[in-house]
Structure formats: C-alpha cells, structure tokens
Amino acid sequence: MKHRVVRLGQVVDINPSTKATDSADELVAFLAMADISEEGRVASVQQRPLAEVQKGYTAFQAGDVLLAKITPCFENGKAAFVEHLPTRVGFGSTEFHVLRPTKEIDPKFLFHLVWNANFRRLGASRMTGSAGQKRVPVAFLADYEFSLPPLHEQRHIATILDKVDGLRRKRQEAIRLADEFLRAAYLDLAERHPAAVPVETLLAGVPNAARTGPFGSQLLVSEFTESGIPVLGIDNVVSNAFTWAAPRFISAEKYAVLERYTVRPGDVMVTIMGTTGRVAIAPDDLPTCISTKHLCTLTLDQKKMLPTYLWACLRWDPEVKAQTRREAKGAIMEGWNMGIVKGLLVNAPPMHVQLKFEEIASRIKRMSSAQVLAAKGTDELMTSLSAKYLEPTA
Structure with missing residues (x-):
C-alpha cells in the first residue's frame, strides 16, 4: 500500500x-x-x-x-x-x-x-x-x-521515534542526576561549615561591584542593533547556566554611555524579575557585554568567595531560600532588587572548603558537558526523523 x-x-x-x-x-x-x-x-x-x-x-x-x-x-x-x-x-x-x-x-x-x-x-x-x-x-x-503510511509502517516509525526519545530521556536524566549530586555535595559542605555573611561583604573593591540596569530611558528597545556589544538578560541565565540566547546588541557609542553595566568574566548574574533567583556565572571567554535591568550582576572578591560556591549557595541553600521567600512576601511588586541580593546572608566557609567544592563541580561539569553534547545530538536526530516521517503535506 x-x-x-x-x-x-x-x-x-x-x-x-x-x-x-x-x-x-x-x-x-x-x-x-x-x-x-x-x-x-x-x-x-x-x-x-x-x-x-x-x-x-x-x-x-x-x-x-x-x-x-x-x-x-x-x-x-x-x-x-x-x-x-x-x-x-x-x-x-x-x-x-x-x-x-x-x-x-x-x-x-x-x-x-x-x-x-x-x-x-x-x-x-x-x-x-x-x-x-x-x-x-x-x-x-x-x-x-x-x-x-500503511499501519505496519506507522508502527515501525513510532517504534523508531520511541527509541530515540527514550535515549534522549536517559541522557537528560544523567544530566539531572549530575546536578542533584552537586547539590548534595554543596549541602553537605555547608552543613559542616556554617558561616553566614551578607553578600555585600563578599564584593570586590571596584566601582559598581553590584549593579542592575540600565533603567527606563537609559536603554530603549529602539536602540538595539543587529550587531555590536551583546546585551544579556533573563534568557541567558534562566537555565542556571550561562547560555547564548536571542541576540541583542547595542552600538559601541551606546556602550560608552552604559559601560558601568559591563559584565566581566567570573561575574555572578542573578535574575531579579520574571523568573527570579536563577543564577549563572559569566564564562571566562565572555566578550564585552552589558546586562539588563532584569539581572543583578555581582563582581566578587575571589579571596573571600568563589563564583562557583556562591552560584551553588544561591541555588540550593535552604537558608537563602527562606530569606528570599520572606522578602517576596513583603515586596510591593513581584521581583527582587539589588538591595535584596546584597543583603542575603550566604554560607561563606574557609577558602579550602570552597576550593574543594569547586574541584567537585569541575569534575561534574566535565561529565555533564559530554552528556549535554550527546543530548543535543539526540535532539537533532529526533528533529530530523520527525521532519522525515511526519511532515505536513503543505
């Protein structure tokens, strides 16, 4: 048939x-x-x-x-x-x-x-x-x-797609388990080394070590360009890992005005509007960028706090979660602000503890990166097969 x-x-x-x-x-x-x-x-x-x-x-x-x-x-x-x-x-x-x-x-x-x-x-x-x-x-x-197609071919196609989808799920589960293991490692270290200090005491001694913005007329949508200096927002941070998302740029001339909002490699970025509390670390190879008002960007004194440890603390620490819930209930508007982020009491153990966690995180990241790459390949295979077998006629 x-x-x-x-x-x-x-x-x-x-x-x-x-x-x-x-x-x-x-x-x-x-x-x-x-x-x-x-x-x-x-x-x-x-x-x-x-x-x-x-x-x-x-x-x-x-x-x-x-x-x-x-x-x-x-x-x-x-x-x-x-x-x-x-x-x-x-x-x-x-x-x-x-x-x-x-x-x-x-x-x-x-x-x-x-x-x-x-x-x-x-x-x-x-x-x-x-x-x-x-x-x-x-x-x-x-x-x-x-x-x-005929029924026997439909069943064959469904079996193929089921197998690819099953493989994709296994790889996603491996990524999830790696993240869960890292969470458990952080909580174990934090429990054994309690030491709470405000975020603002961990900032580097540089101008605008904590910053949000630009606000209002400082940056209009009409000022975005097709190329130039990238502008980072929620979509770059929402997965709790830095990712390139929908491109937004400003001109070099506009950047000169907004330079104070520059994101530096190693900075910790926290979402404070929309989906609040997501956190990512600016990568070492980050080009010159600025952030939007939807992010609070932190430049740390890395002799006091490593970015990876603060990233974990903001994601998983139960005391931090309790503080943010209290702040959210008392807020006039949905969302956080820079004052909330700077005032958070976070776990800041001795540097050797932070370095131990960073070593664990690096190992897990290497394993996860391989799984992420494999999962991406499986996603592409699923898309390709779906297009081959399930395309509309027009």
Whole structure:
C-alpha cells in the first residue's frame, strides 16, 4: 500500500463523547494540566469521585491522545498518549483536546504526529483568542493534512521515534542526576561549615561591584542593533547556566554611555524579575557585554568567595531560600532588587572548603558537558526523523 494524503479529522475522532459509569461515587482517573509533562508523558494520575468531575471536565479513555490546546502549554509540548488508566474512564482539564484514533492510525504514531515541534509551530500560528488565552481550534486539527503510511509502517516509525526519545530521556536524566549530586555535595559542605555573611561583604573593591540596569530611558528597545556589544538578560541565565540566547546588541557609542553595566568574566548574574533567583556565572571567554535591568550582576572578591560556591549557595541553600521567600512576601511588586541580593546572608566557609567544592563541580561539569553534547545530538536526530516521517503535506 502507498502513502495517502489525509486530513487528521478523517482518521481521528476529535473530542469524542465518552460514556462514564452510572455510579457517582466511583473513583475515576483524573489528569490536571500539571499531570502531563512537557516531555510528552503522563507524569502522574489522580483519582477523584465521578460526581466531582463528570460535569465541567474533559472525558477520555485509554488509547486516546491528550493535547493541550491553550498557550503556552501547547507550544511547550504538553501532550501524551494515554496508554493505560487505572479506571475505565478518565477526566481532565477542559484545556485538553482529546484525539481518539480510528483503526486507520496507530495511536503512538498519532502522538508523535501532534507532539513534534513542526506541528506545534504550525498550530501556534493558527491559534485563536485573546493574548494569554489563545487556543488551538478544532478546525486546525480537523483540516491538518499529512501523509499517512500503511499501519505496519506507522508502527515501525513510532517504534523508531520511541527509541530515540527514550535515549534522549536517559541522557537528560544523567544530566539531572549530575546536578542533584552537586547539590548534595554543596549541602553537605555547608552543613559542616556554617558561616553566614551578607553578600555585600563578599564584593570586590571596584566601582559598581553590584549593579542592575540600565533603567527606563537609559536603554530603549529602539536602540538595539543587529550587531555590536551583546546585551544579556533573563534568557541567558534562566537555565542556571550561562547560555547564548536571542541576540541583542547595542552600538559601541551606546556602550560608552552604559559601560558601568559591563559584565566581566567570573561575574555572578542573578535574575531579579520574571523568573527570579536563577543564577549563572559569566564564562571566562565572555566578550564585552552589558546586562539588563532584569539581572543583578555581582563582581566578587575571589579571596573571600568563589563564583562557583556562591552560584551553588544561591541555588540550593535552604537558608537563602527562606530569606528570599520572606522578602517576596513583603515586596510591593513581584521581583527582587539589588538591595535584596546584597543583603542575603550566604554560607561563606574557609577558602579550602570552597576550593574543594569547586574541584567537585569541575569534575561534574566535565561529565555533564559530554552528556549535554550527546543530548543535543539526540535532539537533532529526533528533529530530523520527525521532519522525515511526519511532515505536513503543505
């Protein structure tokens, strides 16, 4: 049999009716949006009395594919093939589309079809509704055209994609475990060497050792250029490791005005707006850059505090977390400020302890870097295979 071009609505029942049991007291499976991971899996299953959920929630059954329809959950990959359920019928968020495969399409092939990045990009461009409440319409799903292979080939494709995805997950888990090991190493050292001092006492004796900004009219969006001096923001720090993200630049002339906001290699950068408390260290090969008002940048006296140790302390120390929670409750506006960061009491043990931690961190970073590189290769393979097997017809 040859491939044939079909619309999704021809081979899938979209948001079908699902008959529940007659017993209102019976427990049924329930999936909130948080129970579906962005990795395309059912992360957890709740159970609730049927009477609580049979009205006002979305019904589904084992064998269905759930697809988040609201932004940003759809774009972020919240979808799952519900292979098994502890009860005959399940209920979930009203922000799910339910896709029930007919006999013409393999359910795992269907999952990969709607979970791949190209499908999500196209779906996001067809969303309707107001900002922040945009949703993927049923019409987009029903009219989506793709090349449908014979069933045996669909199953073969799904098996290949499942194996690549499994490998990707293993590599991501290795990265997570390395990070967890480093967290445990920090907490052990901090517990055995308690010594709390304010961040401001650890700063280098240079002008603007702690800085945020530029603010307001100091730097306008219209002043960004296509090349020049990079401008660092939340997206460079949000993963708790320095990464290059969407490029933003200012001219050399504008940099001369904003030079006080320069980020130096070894500086510790903390997000203070949006996603607060993320932290990264400026790499040794960082070119001349400035930071935005969304970051608090710290230049440390490295005879008192090593950047790697402060990075760990700000990420994982329970006393620091308790302080930031208290500050957040008392804040007039969401977010932190430079005063909050400078006033944090952080663990500052003797230098030999910090050096020991830095040695451990260096070893783990080397191992993690290999895994990150391998994971990137697996991601690229997944993207390539998805493009090969799951491309839309137009």
